[in-house]
Amino acid sequence: MAPSSLPRRLPLALRLKRMLPRSLFGRTLLIFVVPTFIMLAAATYVFFDRHWYTVTQRMTHALSGDIAFIVDLMQKSDNRQSTAEVVHLALTKMDLVVTFAPGRSLPDPLPIHGPIAVMLKHALNESLSNPYVLDMTYAPETISVEVGVPEGVYTILSPERRVYTPTTQVFILWMTGSSILLTAVALLFMRNQIRPIRRLAAAAEAIGKGRDVPWFKLEGSSEVRQAGAALMVMRDRLKRQIAQRTAMLAGVSHDLRTPLTRMRLQIELMGGSAETEELSSDVGEMEEMLNAYLAFARGEEAEAAVPVDLAELLNEITVAARRQNPAITLNAPQGVTIILRRNAMKRCLTNLVGNALRYGSRAVINATIDDQTATITVDDDGPGIEAKRREDMFRPFTRLEESRNPATGGIGLGLTIARDIARSHGGDVVLEDSPLGGLRARAWVPV
Numbered sequence: 001m002a003p004s005s006l007p008r009r010l011p012l013a014l015r016l017k018r019m020l021p022r023s024l025f026g027r028t029l030l031i032f033v034v035p036t037f038i039m040l041a042a043a044t045y046v047f048f049d050r051h052w053y054t055v056t057q058r059m060t061h062a063l064s065g066d067i068a069f070i071v072d073l074m075q076k077s078d079n080r081q082s083t084a085e086v087v088h089l090a091l092t093k094m095d096l097v098v099t100f101a102p103g104r105s106l107p108d109p110l111p112i113h114g115p116i117a118v119m120l121k122h123a124l125n126e127s128l129s130n131p132y133v134l135d136m137t138y139a140p141e142t143i144s145v146e147v148g149v150p151e152g153v154y155t156i157l158s159p160e161r162r163v164y165t166p167t168t169q170v171f172i173l174w175m176t177g178s179s180i181l182l183t184a185v186a187l188l189f190m191r192n193q194i195r196p197i198r199r200l201a202a203a204a205e206a207i208g209k210g211r212d213v214p215w216f217k218l219e220g221s222s223e224v225r226q227a228g229a230a231l232m233v234m235r236d237r238l239k240r241q242i243a244q245r246t247a248m249l250a251g252v253s254h255d256l257r258t259p260l261t262r263m264r265l266q267i268e269l270m271g272g273s274a275e276t277e278e279l280s281s282d283v284g285e286m287e288e289m290l291n292a293y294l295a296f297a298r299g300e301e302a303e304a305a306v307p308v309d310l311a312e313l314l315n316e317i318t319v320a321a322r323r324q325n326p327a328i329t330l331n332a333p334q335g336v337t338i339i340l341r342r343n344a345m346k347r348c349l350t351n352l353v354g355n356a357l358r359y360g361s362r363a364v365i366n367a368t369i370d371d372q373t374a375t376i377t378v379d380d381d382g383p384g385i386e387a388k389r390r391e392d393m394f395r396p397f398t399r400l401e402e403s404r405n406p407a408t409g410g411i412g413l414g415l416t417i418a419r420d421i422a423r424s425h426g427g428d429v430v431l432e433d434s435p436l437g438g439l440r441a442r443a444w445v446p447v
C-alpha cells in the first residue's frame with residue numbers, strides 16, 4: 001500500500017465508526033435489523049421478478065383473449081338476437097360489459113403508464129388484429145378497451161381486478177408487518193438482556209466510589225452473572241485487604257504505645273538534663289506519630305456511606321475551626337445532599353482547613369456542585385508550595401520544611417489521609433495556586 005493512501009482511507013473508516021451506535025442496545029439492534037431488511041429486500045425483489053410478473057402476464061393474456069374472442073363473435077353474428085346473447089354471455093361469464101357504437105370512429109390513442117398497462121398492451125397486440133385504444137383510467141376500478149371495426153367501435157369494460165393481483169399488497173403488508181413485529185419482540189427481549197449489564201456497570205462504579213452495594217443481585221445471562229460474581233469476590237477481597245492493613249496499623253501503633261510510655265516515665269525519672277530534654281521531645285514526637293497512625297487507621301474502619309447535607313457538614317467543620325482562628329469564610333450551596341462516609345470526609349476536609357489556618361492567616365472555603373461532582377476548595381493567604389513540590393506533600397510524613405520542628409508544621413500525614421479518603425470516594429485532592437496568594441487545596445467527589 002502506498003503510504004499516501006493510508007491517511008485518506010482512515011477518515012472514512014473513522015467516519016463509519018462514528019456513525020455506528022455506541023450503546024450495546026443500539027449495536028444489537030443494528031445486528032438484528034440490518035439482516036432483516038436485507039432479507040426483506042431480497043424476498044420482495046424475487047417476488048416481483050418471478051411471481052408477480054408471471055401472474056400478471058397470465059391475467060393480461062386471459063383478458064385480451066376474451067376481448068378478441070368477443071369482438072370476433074360479435075362480428076360473425078348476423079342477427080340481433082345472437083348479438084344480444086353474446087353481450088349477455090360476456091357479462092355473466094366473463095365480467096365484461098360490451099357496447100357497440102355503429103358508424104363511430106376510433107379516438108386518438110391515450111398515453112399509458114405503469115407496468116400492468118404495458119403488459120396488457122403487449123397481450124392485446126398479440127391477440128387483436130383490429131386497431132384499439134386502451135384506457136386504464138376509464139372509471140374507478142374499470143379498464144376500457146375500444147376496438148375499431150369497419151362498422152363502428154366496440155367498447156369493452158373490464159373490472160380492474162381481472163388484471164391486478166391483490167397478493168402484491170397482501171405480500172408487502174405481511175412482510176413489513178411481520179418484520180416490525182419481529183423487531184419489536186427482539187427489542188423487548190434485548191432490553192431485558194441489557195438491563196443486568198447496566199446494573200453491573202452501576203455496581204462497579206459504586207464500589208469504585210467506596211459505596212457499599214447491598215442491592216446487587218446476580219441476574220441475566222451466564223456471562224453477566226459470572227462478571228457480577230467476579231466483581232463481588234473482588235469487592236470482598238478489597239474490603240478484607242483494607243481491613244487487614246488497618247488492623248495491622250492499629251495493632252502496631254497500639255503495641256508501641258506501651259513501651260513508649262515506659263520510656264517517657266524512665267526519662268522523667270532520670271531528671272532534667274539537656275540530653276533528656278532532647279530524648280523527651282523525640283519520644284513526644286513518636287507518640288504524636290502513633291496517634292496520627294491510629295487516627296488514620298480509625299478513618300479506614302468500615303463506615304457506611306450515608307446521605308449528607310453538604311452545607312451542614314462544611315458548617316460543622318468551619319465552626320470547629322473558628323475556635324482556633326476566626327478568620328475563616330464559608331460559601332456553600334444550601335440543600336445539597338450527597339452520599340458520603342461522613343466521618344471520613346469530615347476528617348479529610350478538616351485536615352485541609354487545618355493546613356490553611358496553620359500555614360496561612362485566613363481561609364476561604366468554597367463549595368460548588370454540578371451534575372457529576374461536588375468540589376470543595378480551601379484557599380489560604382500563606383506562603384503556598386511551589387508547583388513541583390506539591391505532589392511530594394501527599395507522601396506520608398513529608399513536610400515542606402524538613403526540620404520536624406513542631407512549631408513549623410505537623411507530622412506530615414494530613415494531606416496523605418485527605419487524599420486517601422477522597423480517592424476512596426472515587427474523587428481526589430489536588431493542590432493549586434490560590435487567588436488569595438497562598439495555596440488552594442481542591443477536593444472533589446463524584447455525586
Ligand SMILES: Nc1ncnc2c1ncn2[C@@H]1O[C@H](COP(=O)(O)OP(=O)(O)OP(=O)(O)O)[C@@H](O)[C@H]1O
Nearest residue numbers: 355356359393399400409410411412413414415439
Ligand atoms: N496550606 C498550606 N500552605 C503551605 N504549605 C502547606 C499547606 N498545606 C500543607 N503544606 C505543606 O505540606 C506539608 C504536608 O502537609 P500535611 O497536612 O500532610 O502535614 P502537616 O500539616 O505537616 O501535618 P499534619 O499531619 O498534622 O497535618 C506541610 O508540612 C507543609 O509544609
Ligand SMILES: [Mg+2]
Nearest residue numbers: 355410414415
Ligand atoms: Mg496538615
